[in-house]
Amino acid sequence: MRDVSEMRIDILTLFPEQLAPLLHASILGRAEKKGILELNTVQIRDYTANRQHQVDDYPYGGGWGCVMMAQPLKSCLDAVMASAGGRRSRVIYLSPQGRPFDQQRARELAAEYDHLALVCGHYEGVDERFLEACVDEEISLGDFVLTGGELAALAVADAVCRLVPGVLSDPACYTGESHWEGLLEYPQYTRPEVWEGREVPAVLRGGNQAEIDRWRRKQMLSRTMDKRPELMENRTFSDGDAALLAEIRKDRSRRKLTEPIDCRPMVEADLERVLLILRQAQNYLRRHRVDQWQDGYPNESVIRRDMERGEAFVLTYGGAVCAYFCLSAQPEPVYAGLTDGKWRTEGPYCVLHRNAVEASFRGSGLADRLVAEAEKLTAEQGGRALRADTHRHNEAMKKLMKRCGFTYRGNVVWPVGEGHDPRRQAFEKLL
Numbered sequence: 001m002r003d004v005s006e007m008r009i010d011i012l013t014l015f016p017e018q019l020a021p022l023l024h025a026s027i028l029g030r031a032e033k034k035g036i037l038e039l040n041t042v043q044i045r046d047y048t049a050n051r052q053h054q055v056d057d058y059p060y061g062g063g064w065g066c067v068m069m070a071q072p073l074k075s076c077l078d079a080v081m082a083s084a085g086g087r088r089s090r091v092i093y094l095s096p097q098g099r100p101f102d103q104q105r106a107r108e109l110a111a112e113y114d115h116l117a118l119v120c121g122h123y124e125g126v127d128e129r130f131l132e133a134c135v136d137e138e139i140s141l142g143d144f145v146l147t148g149g150e151l152a153a154l155a156v157a158d159a160v161c162r163l164v165p166g167v168l169s170d171p172a173c174y175t176g177e178s179h180w181e182g183l184l185e186y187p188q189y190t191r192p193e194v195w196e197g198r199e200v201p202a203v204l205r206g207g208n209q210a211e212i213d214r215w216r217r218k219q220m221l222s223r224t225m226d227k228r229p230e231l232m233e234n235r236t237f238s239d240g241d242a243a244l245l246a247e248i249r250k251d252r253s254r255r256k257l258t259e260p261i262d263c264r265p266m267v268e269a270d271l272e273r274v275l276l277i278l279r280q281a282q283n284y285l286r287r288h289r290v291d292q293w294q295d296g297y298p299n300e301s302v303i304r305r306d307m308e309r310g311e312a313f314v315l316t317y318g319g320a321v322c323a324y325f326c327l328s329a330q331p332e333p334v335y336a337g338l339t340d341g342k343w344r345t346e347g348p349y350c351v352l353h354r355n356a357v358e359a360s361f362r363g364s365g366l367a368d369r370l371v372a373e374a375e376k377l378t379a380e381q382g383g384r385a386l387r388a389d390t391h392r393h394n395e396a397m398k399k400l401m402k403r404c405g406f407t408y409r410g411n412v413v414w415p416v417g418e419g420h421d422p423r424r425q426a427f428e429k430l431l
């Protein structure tokens with residue numbers, strides 16, 4: 001047992017009994033027993049200056065609920081700070097208005113302080129004057145509202161404490177994990193070797209550590225690409241990672257479509273998946289230096305508008321959404337301004353907009369299937385032709401157009417965000 005702990009955490013709360021079972025259990029509990037951590041809960045109510053031990057009161061200006069009074073909070077914090085002596089302290093108020101918590105902030109707090117005073121609000125929150133006078137920082141667990149700060153305080157305490165030297169057996173326990181260096185962790189498996197017909201990947205059973213490390217790194221890159229594409233943005237890749245990324249793309253281009261593929265109108269429940277697919281497409285275009293979809297378009301409101309107009313469609317593969325497109329039967333005013341060529345359509349036509357396939361389906365032929373579905377829907381609506389347009393550097397879309405029998409007809413100009421290239425090449429297929 002050490003004389004002085006590496007990290008002391010005081011959680012100021014009206015509900016210490018909610019916190020104790022989690023705070024003193026498992027890894028943190030063991031580190032506490034060894035004296036590496038000192039974890040305290042402090043009852044704010046014990047510091048009231050009134051006989052009724054009242055901690056809250058009605059809000060000035062009216063409104064729902066009660067607000068925690070500044071005095072008990074301040075007296076409680078003073079007592080905590082007095083007992084923390086010369087520690088490097090940080091006073092944090094857990095709040096939905098704070099900066100969203102992340103691994104980077106957890107690392108900084110673990111490195112820069114050896115005492116955190118975590119203040120939990122309740123009811124409608126706390127008197128603003130306490131925050132102004134006493135709090136160094138506000139931290140949020142995310143953009144939602146909890147009943148009290150206790151769950152958020154536990155999350156912060158847990159994430160910070162596991163980074164304190166000695167709490168985990170080896171720093172490698174956390175340096176290889178998700179978010180440590182901006183990537184998600186590789187998939188993990190344990191016994192048995194086969195579970196419900198699913199095998200543990202052979203490489204993990206082969207015993208060749210260099211191969212295992214390479215496979216894991218590749219998995220980190222590919223699952224970050226799929227699950228959190230925004231984490232890959234503005235990231236510089238080592239030569240090794242760049243080679244693995246090239247390999248991932250090559251692997252994906254060989255994907256075989258063996259499950260049933262269906263096309264149906266998009267519904268609200270598809271939104272999150274569709275937005276992910278569009279983000280992946282935006283990242284793909286950025287990586288290939290194509291100045292298309294780089295101004296925030298297409299975004300949620302555009303897709304919602306597609307849905308409202310009945311123009312939003314998804315493809316599903318084995319039941320899961322794998323591609324999106326918008327098919328509009330409305331005459332496109334931008335197409336009326338075609339230059340350097342001529343449309344050949346006689347009669348009504350449809351326009352294919354915002355087509356994108358999920359990243360792992362690139363090169364699988366799914367995009368061709370998407371165009372075929374758009375043609376079918378166009379014909380069903382009485383359309384005599386299908387039109388589309390793309391940036392002149394968007395080689396993937398231009399090749400798709402060619403493979404699917406479209407012909408280049410000329411150039412159009414779209415209103416796009418300032419500083420972006422508005423010129424597009426227009427294509428048409430007569431049906």
Ligand SMILES: C[S@@+](CC[C@H](N)C(=O)[O-])C[C@H]1O[C@@H](n2cnc3c(N)ncnc32)[C@H](O)[C@@H]1O
Nearest residue numbers: 094095096121124125140141145146148149152
């Ligand atoms: C019901 S909330 C008060 C919300 C406050 N009226 C507002 O709208 O900003 C009560 C307490 O829960 C805690 N809390 C709620 N949501 C939180 C979040 N997302 N992250 C951290 N703490 C949160 C805060 O300590 C807050 O004082």
